[in-house]
Amino acid sequence: MMRIMIRSLTNPVATSRTEVHPNRTRLTPDILDLKHEKNVVLLAHYYQSPGIQELADHVGDSLALARAAERTDAPIILFCGVHFMAETAKILNPTRKVLVPDLHAGCSLAESAPVAKFRAFVDAHPHHVVVSYINCSAEVKAMSDIICTSSNAVRVVNSIPTQHEIIFAPDKHLGAYIQRITGRKMLLWDGVCEVHVEISADKLELLLEKYPEAKLIAHPECPEHLLTMADHVGSTSSLLDFVERDTGTTFIVATEAGILHKMRQAVPYKRLIAAPVHADNACACSECPYMKLNTLEKVHAALLNEEPEIVLNEDIRHRAYRALRNMLDLG
Ligand code: SF4
Incomplete structure (x- = not known):
């Protein structure tokens, strides 16, 4: 949503x-x-x-x-x-x-899809519909048929007639999640968000033992082994909605820790805990360095x-606009 x-x-x-x-x-x-x-x-x-x-x-x-x-x-x-x-x-x-x-x-996902490599990949699969997550460069958007976000990726993929094969780029974890939901087999580009893959399942388990009443909510950029632990999976907006609507009182939030600011404003009386990462960094949570x-x-x-x-090249902008427009026109 x-x-x-x-x-x-x-x-x-x-x-x-x-x-x-x-x-x-x-x-x-x-x-x-x-x-x-x-x-x-x-x-x-x-x-x-x-x-x-x-x-x-x-x-x-x-x-x-x-x-x-x-x-x-x-x-x-x-x-x-x-x-x-x-x-x-x-x-x-x-x-x-x-x-x-x-x-x-920048963004590790956007950087995972360099223009020349992505062009070669798309050219090697000329009959595939190219769905790109919005976390990519303007050049990659320009090579795509339609863009999606984590809020609307299921709807975007479902809008593609089943006889078409699909390339999904650049996030392989989001792509795999959408594949599981929609049942559509997709060729996944091998990119990851370096922030979401750093969340530690071992430390999450310890937190869940400490707060047995807690619900784990996770962004679909997390790897599958984290998503299978979650009570709710969704975009940042969906996670925010969930903590507002759900009757739970404690939530462990497996996405970038910045979202906790809006969550704390929305539900100041609930306990909100940022998911821990492998490294012992300053905040002990998932912060995007970019x-x-x-x-x-x-x-x-x-x-x-x-x-x-x-500043953008006008030809690239124009082609990228078409792919974004295809997403926005879905409503
Ligand atoms: S958290 Fe940072 S690295 Fe990860 S997708 Fe968002 S901008 Fe990119």
Whole structure:
């Protein structure tokens, strides 16, 4: 289900100074002033830091943010997420200036499908329908027939007539999950999200022993052995909906830990635990290093200097748009 937290649909600069808490910093007033002055819409993914989420006009998953980017009439979009998400905004709304806080905020899934290798793979299977997860470059989108997100991947795959064979790229774990749900056999590209594969099943089992009442909820980018342990599998929006609707009081959340910010706001009286990872990192949880490259300092600099800007080749943009449009037109 598409899910979005909306401050204002009609007025992208409606965020006021008084709304921003409790993550105010010394930069907060300047960021809000620049946003207002330049009529910038700030889009933030659920995996962004709480401070960035609190300044955003829209916070959501990839699908919701793509739709928000397409329909905004603000002249500048500042996309706080990773590179492929900002590219998607530019593909869908090319007359807007699309800025990012950090051009190096990439994605292991997008990087797992280099253009030349993917071209060769697609050319080797000329009769397959190419379904690409939105976590891929504009070039890979341009080689695809239709895009999907984790929210709508089942619907997208089910929309393809059964006589057609399917390539699914770049996430092999999401692809395998969709295969199991739909019963469609697909050729899976060998990519993974380096964040979701780092979640530790052994540590999860220990947590489940410690909190026997806990429900494990997981994003389908997790490998199958983690998904089979889960009480609920779904996109970030679906996980958020689940903790709101379910009668449980304790949830272990197997996806990027940034989503816990919105969950804690939605259900402050429930216990929410980030799934543990193999490494003993600072937060002992699953943090995306690319998402976390974006900082309030970089948000401020991007607004001030109006760069870095996303620029796309028009032919690639046009072909990528067609694949995205095929997804969005499914509703
Ligand atoms: S969490 Fe995984 S899929 Fe999402 S941006 Fe980070 S590396 Fe990419």
